[in-house]
Amino acid sequence: MPDSQFATLLVDQIPALRRYARALVRERQGADDLVQDCLERAWSRAHLLRSPETIRIWLYTILHNLFISGIRSQRRAPPLLPLQESGHVDPGSPAHHHALLGEELERGLDALATEQRAALLLVGVEDLSYREAAEVLGIPEGTLMSRLHRGRRRLRALLDGATGTPLKRVK
Amino acid sequence: MNGELPDFEALERFVDARQDSRERAEVVRRLASDPTARAYVAAARALNARLREHFDPVREEAIPASLTEAALGHRTRRPVPSWRWTTMAASLLLATALGVAGGWWWHGVAKAASERGAFIRAALQAHQIYARAPEHAVEFPADHAAELKRWMARNLGSSATTPRLGALGFRLLGGRFLPTPDGTATQLIYEDRSGKRLALYLRADLANRDELQFQFGAPSRRIDVLYWLDGPRGYALTGALGRPRLRRVAELIYAQLES
Numbered sequence: 001m002p003d004s005q006f007a008t009l010l011v012d013q014i015p016a017l018r019r020y021a022r023a024l025v026r027e028r029q030g031a032d033d034l035v036q037d038c039l040e041r042a043w044s045r046a047h048l049l050r051s052p053e054t055i056r057i058w059l060y061t062i063l064h065n066l067f068i069s070g071i072r073s074q075r076r077a078p079p080l081l082p083l084q085e086s087g088h089v090d091p092g093s094p095a096h097h098h099a100l101l102g103e104e105l106e107r108g109l110d111a112l113a114t115e116q117r118a119a120l121l122l123v124g125v126e127d128l129s130y131r132e133a134a135e136v137l138g139i140p141e142g143t144l145m146s147r148l149h150r151g152r153r154r155l156r157a158l159l160d161g162a163t164g165t166p167l168k169r170v171k
Numbered sequence: 172m173n174g175e176l177p178d179f180e181a182l183e184r185f186v187d188a189r190q191d192s193r194e195r196a197e198v199v200r201r202l203a204s205d206p207t208a209r210a211y212v213a214a215a216r217a218l219n220a221r222l223r224e225h226f227d228p229v230r231e232e233a234i235p236a237s238l239t240e241a242a243l244g245h246r247t248r249r250p251v252p253s254w255r256w257t258t259m260a261a262s263l264l265l266a267t268a269l270g271v272a273g274g275w276w277w278h279g280v281a282k283a284a285s286e287r288g289a290f291i292r293a294a295l296q297a298h299q300i301y302a303r304a305p306e307h308a309v310e311f312p313a314d315h316a317a318e319l320k321r322w323m324a325r326n327l328g329s330s331a332t333t334p335r336l337g338a339l340g341f342r343l344l345g346g347r348f349l350p351t352p353d354g355t356a357t358q359l360i361y362e363d364r365s366g367k368r369l370a371l372y373l374r375a376d377l378a379n380r381d382e383l384q385f386q387f388g389a390p391s392r393r394i395d396v397l398y399w400l401d402g403p404r405g406y407a408l409t410g411a412l413g414r415p416r417l418r419r420v421a422e423l424i425y426a427q428l429e430s
Contacts, residue, residue: 002390002391002392003244003389003390004295004389004390004391004392005391006244007242007243007244007389008292008391010242010243011239011242011243011288013242014234014238014239014242015229015230015231015234016230018229018230018232018234018238019226019227019229019230022226022229023222023226023229032235032237032238035238035241036237036238036241039238039241039242040241043241043244101221102225105221105222105225106225120218120222121222121226123187124187124218124219124222124223125219125222125223125226125227129189130184130187130189142180145179145180145183146175146179148183149175149176149179149180149182149183150175152183152186152211152214152215152218153174153175153176153211155218156211156214156215156218159218
């Protein structure tokens with residue numbers, strides 16, 4: 001594959017990779033650093049890409065492995081900042097309620113085990129097939145299904161438990 | 172909380188709409204009589220929707236320059252070529268120095284990088300589609316110079332000219348006008364005696380305001396591209412000529428634009 005074709009494929013994948021990285025890492029700069037590492041790693045391993053059709057799965061796999069090895073090397077993850085970085089919203093406004101719901105969702109995701117969070121995001125947000133998501137995570141499809149199910153049940157329980165909190169905080 | 176519902180795989184496939192109609196019908200029957208499974212499916216679907224709503228906007232954000240560069244395989248910013256463009260190099264250095272001092276600059280660079288990438292891709296595509304066509308490469312042949320010039324003036328400003336490249340053995344075949352997301356691009360096509368073609372892709376409506384640099388982009392199917400941006404004006408020279416020859420052509424064009 002010529003370099004220019006490879007470059008075009010990579011450029012096309014940036015938005016989706018950023019979305020996945022942001023959901024994993026949460027903090028914007030850290031997430032973009034992860035995507036940049038992923039793209040640089042992709043260039044250094046370009047010869048391993050089997051065909052253009054598999055590039056999406058291939059890139060998610062690289063990104064995920066970088067993320068996991070980053071966690072291992074850090075032992076303790078850096079403090080996570082909320083996704084919302086914009087200025088003030090009026091307390092009680094729909095925008096405020098929306099922001100609180102977003103924070104609640106992110107806190108819930110943070111509380112999941114990493115492998116459950118990844119399964120939820122790859123299937124639910126990135127729209128990968130079960131087989132593809134299992135390939136990215138390097139696990140059998142049955143294991144993926146189990147993580148997906150447990151992760152969804154746990155996140156649901158966390159969010160149900162949090163219901164009402166936003167209203168209290170609005171006052 | 173961490174347990175598994177009976178036959179949860181079928182429920183997950185139902186949540187994600189990834190099952191055949193026979194299994195779907197079975198799950199629907201089960202849901203009618205299994206309130207726990209019913210509540211779970213509804214909650215899991217709502218969760219998917221909420222996650223997407225929350226994270227999808229990331230895809231629409233402006234892409235940082237560092238990521239576009241990394242995707243193009245540029246590990247670090249390439250140095251500005253020293254040849255001939257000393258004033259350009261100086262102004263770029265100044266812009267960099269000013270920019271490091273202020274975060275506002277970064278946003279501008281990020282926007283500029285995605286615009287630059289789109290500009291280069293469009294120039295290469297236009298070359299692949301039109302400059303390679305043996306016939307009908309141009310819609311305004313060079314012998315309709317007045318009409319070509321009138322259109323160029325409209326799109327690029329009254330001072331627009333067709334550079335003369337005879338000194339390097341290229342004659343103007345003509346030009347065509349191409350749509351861009353924001354307006355119109357002009358493509359001029361030249362040919363040498365051996366039939367080798369090069370194209371100059373021009374825009375005058377870029378959002379770019381302060382970047383001045385001159386460099387090669389990633390080639391596409393053996394077509395090299397050399398481009399430079401000067402405020403809202405963008406110039407991309409494409410051709411399978413080899414980089415040294417392309418560079419000489421660019422020098423000749425630049426000299427005529429400046430004078």
